[in-house]
Amino acid sequence: MLEVIFWYGMLIFAGFFGGVVNTLAGGGSMLTLPALMLLGMPADIANGTNRVGIFLQSAAAVKGFDSAKKLDRTAVLPILLPTLVGALLGAILASVLPNVYLKPMLLGVMVLMALLMVLKPEVIAEENVLPRGLKDTPSAWLGLFFTGLYGGFAQAGVGFLLIAALAGMLRYDLVHTNALKLVCTGALSLVALVIFALSDQVLWIPGLVLAVGTVAGAVVSVRFAISVSQATLKWFLFIMVTLSCAAAAVF
Numbered sequence: 001m002l003e004v005i006f007w008y009g010m011l012i013f014a015g016f017f018g019g020v021v022n023t024l025a026g027g028g029s030m031l032t033l034p035a036l037m038l039l040g041m042p043a044d045i046a047n048g049t050n051r052v053g054i055f056l057q058s059a060a061a062v063k064g065f066d067s068a069k070k071l072d073r074t075a076v077l078p079i080l081l082p083t084l085v086g087a088l089l090g091a092i093l094a095s096v097l098p099n100v101y102l103k104p105m106l107l108g109v110m111v112l113m114a115l116l117m118v119l120k121p122e123v124i125a126e127e128n129v130l131p132r133g134l135k136d137t138p139s140a141w142l143g144l145f146f147t148g149l150y151g152g153f154a155q156a157g158v159g160f161l162l163i164a165a166l167a168g169m170l171r172y173d174l175v176h177t178n179a180l181k182l183v184c185t186g187a188l189s190l191v192a193l194v195i196f197a198l199s200d201q202v203l204w205i206p207g208l209v210l211a212v213g214t215v216a217g218a219v220v221s222v223r224f225a226i227s228v229s230q231a232t233l234k235w236f237l238f239i240m241v242t243l244s245c246a247a248a249a250v251f
Helices: 002-024 029-038 043-067 073-094 102-119 137-154 158-169 176-197 204-225 232-249
Strands: none
Touching: 002 029, 002 043, 002 176, 002 204, 002 232, 029 204, 043 176, 043 204, 043 232, 073 137, 073 176, 137 158, 137 176, 158 176, 158 232, 176 204, 176 232
């Protein structure tokens, strides 16, 4: 009994910090997936079970951002459309193609993002900058489509790609970017969760225990995001991008 309490406590702990990282930046699955696999889950079961926490964390964070008037509701459907179309195609391709090229692609995007944040910090819009419309920014439509394509193939790091499209191309500040990013990750996670569940690759009790932590992390992170400066959020994002680059390069 004590062993079960210990492992579930570890899941909640990992989930909390994973929820913080996913809400404010991306890459939280680098904390939660190993925690699930330490319980003895095979990689595919851990991947499916992890989506429970990601989906519920995304839902909690979106609700928090929306309550604080930081979610651009008018942009939700236009942004979801190319993302989900790409995700559907990505899921189909994942069944027939190897994912050997995904890691270099993600690493390249993260390195570029880190360099731009240092050399050209204005690439991420400041607060009160009017964002661009998706219909007037074809590059953003393509960016969201290819992000969805990647997300349909693999979950890890998709938040960084969404930030690149939403902040870099559509010029949302980081608070509004994170709100819309979590709408997309929530939708992607729900689709993936249904597929994994139908394939009997989800362990619901560990997944819900993990979600206790991820939801708590998301709630705390939303409060933090709406109370600190844009500069603080940029530094947090830069640190997480750098750490994720190092982890991706090593593993």
